[in-house]
Amino acid sequence: MSLKYRDEREPIYTCDRVVHSETIQALEKDMQGVKISMQNRGLNVDVNKLSALIDGVRLDKDKIRDSLYENLHLKGKVNLNSARDIALILSSQLGVKLRKSRTGRYIANRRALTDFNNPVTQEISQYRNLERLLSTLKGLYTATDKKQGKVSCIYTDDCPSGRLYTRDYNLQGIPELGRTVIYADEGCTFILADYDSFELRIISALSHDKYFKDCWAKGLDMHKKAVSDMKGIPYELVTDKERKLGKMLGFGLSYGQEAAGLARNLRTSIHQAEKLIKAYKSNIPEIEAFKQETIEKARSTGFAETYFGRRRFLPDIISPNIVARKKSERQAVNTRIQGTAADIVKFSLVALHKAGFKIDTMLHDGILVTVPEGEVEDSIERIKVIMETELEGLKLIVSCKTGKWWSDCYAKPGRESSPK
Template sequence: SKISPMEAAHYSIEDADVALRLYKVLSNKLYETGLDRVMQEIEMKLIPVLADLELNGVFVDTDKLKELSRDYQEKLDSLLKELFELTGERFNPNSPSQVSRVLFERLKLTPPKKTKQGAFSTSADVLESLANEHPVAEKLLEYRKYQKLKSTYLDTLPRLVNPVTGRIHASFHQTGTGTGRLSSSNPNVQNLPIKDDAGKEIRRCIVPQKKGWKIVSADYSQIELRVLAHCSGDEQLIEAFKHEEDIHSLTASRLYGISQDSVTDEMRKVGKMVNFAIIYGISPFGLAKRLKISSKIAENMISNYFSAYPGVRKYIHETIEKAREKGYVTTLFGRRREIPHFRTRNKTRIQEGERIAVNTPIQGTAADIMKIAMIKVDELVKEAGLKGFAILQVHDELVFEVPETEVDKICDILRKGMTEGLDLKVPLKIDISIADYWA
């Protein structure tokens, strides 16, 4: 190395010195704001758990990744050909200016509002709004999706494999998100799409390193909605979760004013979208845009939702009022998020603050529950002397690499560690999958 031992020593000493000076200032603030419990009981105890998680890393099937990369390149070449045929000219789909020219000058599609730089936006939202006007918009979205997956994961993951361990060791960060959720980098495993087949194909490339081992994943079922039920105290939501009802079907029946037996798959999808949209403080305009319906219908849907769950309406109203008054919100465990948005007269900024005020206690509490679960599960696995180990944490999901002989024991530990010991008005539930890859 070009760095001398003395230079390295001074650098390390400076880190320790600055940390000690900051401690003397910030420790008092922790106690003043009631954050000492979050730090001592959650964040400090989580450090060794995350250290193990990073050291464990994940094993990837690089041959499968390279095979998928070739398949995706063929798909991209095919899409590029289709784009040229649809537009009647060759252009670079990665160039916003060229895409803008093709869409709004050559094809004369409805132009969106201009960006701050004075150009027409070609963002995903714009392309989605143009999908009904011309098939080129949908093809561009598809092209971007495959290119993003190929460059971010298929071509990058093999290069991140450690030559000594043969595994990829992502970094997990306890700070950096407003809600308290973990984030990750190099690679960002938490951004991997899971809803479509393309994302699932990439997940299947994460496999056990040894023969006779399995990948076991435990995913919280609707944890944010369960936290909402607890925080709001809404009787309908609480009873639905206690009796293990299909919450999305129930909501759909209330939105459309029909019985649950009459709810179609499409209606249930709408119910699901509204359930989660409410947590993020969506407006009638936002819901209308997402569902591609009129603002009036969206307004009626939100009204029907709050009529069905009056406790949620009251909770949202009271939470926003408290946030305005105090300038912050907290999770059930005391994690605090400052909301300076209410100190301005800017309407857009205030509305953003209201959304943060509603969402943070829900998403932040869910994040705290997961962190506590990780600590408990880690303790139980070590107490049992098992060989299985955690390899990933992705928001509501905890993933383990386990010998086949330990699968049942690990599943029992996951159920115990992730669902027991919390005093909530509704039960927590996890869905467990066992496979030869990350399912």
């Protein structure tokens, strides 16, 4: 698949009340058939297995609830999903006080609970995680057509960046455990084609960055290389924990994360987070210049634009309110990067659809297709030819994983996640 940059002289059209280029207008027209095809196709659900999973999660949740009631001597009706109830329990039983938000409400999210490093708060956190998981699995069960054993969803273009989202049922938000009950057609196999380091490759391509390109050209792990250069330690001595820091900084680069957000994620001071961000950015001056140019262009035009001409209007980009202005600045950069990624995924969906592939669904940077068991290797080769395009001379790499069950596509090598 070859992609062409939108010429500045190309006319622009109105699409869904937003002005887009002719390239995007044609893409969205082609996407209508793809969305209808995915919606009509749906995914196979093992209803009995899903029902058993729901029962198992409910049992685990009830065991934790009973343990908490017994150990804390709780009586009456206590809502373990209520921040207020949890705050009262922790204060009266353990002498632990939860912080309050600016609005005066108790903060009892997973991060707040795990910060205490207490067996009770850990159990409460586990209970709430299971409650959310149970709700999601029950939602999948409700959305599944029991006679056909199929679940379908509606694909929407409500996101300003152009990303395709799902609703009724939200397949993109399905938990890992939920994927273990979704299987390929008889005699067929799933292929999950996923872009590698997608948004980081896009920002590297658009900014004509040298640092990341050199990492990929040498076959190095970019996150390990970044930490190696930041800390001045040999590449081969970078630990997995240190690599996670590099990965967090890298994805923060794509999503416009600032020091306060990084400090919360690392549980460190804002000053330390600022030092880490500064050290990380020192190796990528082209990317920082590109981000600033993107913001300045949005400020002068009033909108941000993807590589292919999808526009997002940002009236607050010149707002005197610093919070609103900073948010629009992040949206300008995100539109340029994530919006371009969304466009490329849509180009791939259209090309795969025209090539005759049975597309099951798409998940942000990945596409799930079903192919006959005897055509897996040939199909992977064809998929890569279609999806692995070049952007400003940088190849966008696609990795493909296979499995009879959707969860198999996420399993580590040598381990089947859901034997049938």
